[in-house]
Amino acid sequence: AQSVTQLGSHVSVSEGALVLLRCNYSSSVPPYLFWYVQYPNQGLQLLLKYTTGATLVKGINGFEAEFKKSETSFHLTKPSAHMSDAAEYFCALIQGAQKLVFGQGTRLTINP
Amino acid sequence: DAMVIQNPRYQVTQFGKPVTLSCSQTLNHNVMYWYQQKSSQAPKLLFHYYDKDFNNEADTPDNFQSRRPNTSFCFLDIRSPGLGDAAMYLCATSRGTGPTEAFFGQGTRLTVV
Numbered sequence A: 001a002q003s004v005t006q007l008g009s010h011v012s013v014s015e016g017a018l019v020l021l022r023c024n025y026s027s028s029v030p031p032y033l034f035w036y037v038q039y040p041n042q043g044l045q046l047l048l049k050y051t052t053g054a055t056l057v058k059g060i061n062g063f064e065a066e067f068k069k070s071e072t073s074f075h076l077t078k079p080s081a082h083m084s085d086a087a088e089y090f091c092a093l094i095q096g097a098q099k100l101v102f103g104q105g106t107r108l109t110i111n112p
Numbered sequence B: 001d002a003m004v005i006q007n008p009r010y011q012v013t014q015f016g017k018p019v020t021l022s023c024s025q026t027l028n029h030n031v032m033y034w035y036q037q038k039s040s041q042a043p044k045l046l047f048h049y050y051d052k053d054f055n056n057e058a059d060t061p062d063n064f065q066s067r068r069p070n071t072s073f074c075f076l077d078i079r080s081p082g083l084g085d086a087a088m089y090l091c092a093t094s095r096g097t098g099p100t101e102a103f104f105g106q107g108t109r110l111t112v113v
Helices: none
Strands: A003-007 A010-014 A019-026 A033-038 A044-050 A056-058 A064-068 A073-078 A087-095 A099-102 A106-111 B004-007 B010-013 B019-025 B031-037 B044-050 B053-056 B064-067 B073-078 B087-094 B108-112
Touching (some): A003 A087, A019 A106, A044 A073, A099 B044, B004 B087, B073 B087
Parallel strands (some): B010 B108
Antiparallel strands (some): A003 A019, A019 A073, B004 B019, B087 B108
């Protein structure tokens, strides 16, 4: 079965510092991978996705992620954190017939 | 413009009293999903529709039912809510073909008293 593991349920960085949120996947077939962001009491918003082609994917709000097949990873990064980036972040992949499988989530806190 | 709309945003219901949550979409997507999300947890898929075909997850309690009368609307019915059913309920849609992302509504936060 396909699965997603997010390393670190909480990540705290200073404003202006690099953001790195880790995601590893397990899949027997080439995966389609996603990062979603969730603000308090809101739904999930797509940040970026990887399907095929370029392994470095750019998303909204200055985020990007790199698909590394050899490491089965899809880590999310942002060069400079902003206070507005504080949220819950979910890595996900598609399993079977259009079913999204989520990681456990990582809560990002930004320190002033 | 909102594309997946959930109503209401907040719902309070009494223990054991049936409650219905609604979701509508303007995307004309084939697939509609219902997720349950408890505090500090990932969303958990309850069921989804591919067009009119209903797909229930194996571990979804019988207390949870769903209806999709047409492409645009989907309902989540909780027949006898328990305290453990208090959660955020998320509706999502996707095209259903190819590796497309899901689009989420704002969610309905359900409180059971």
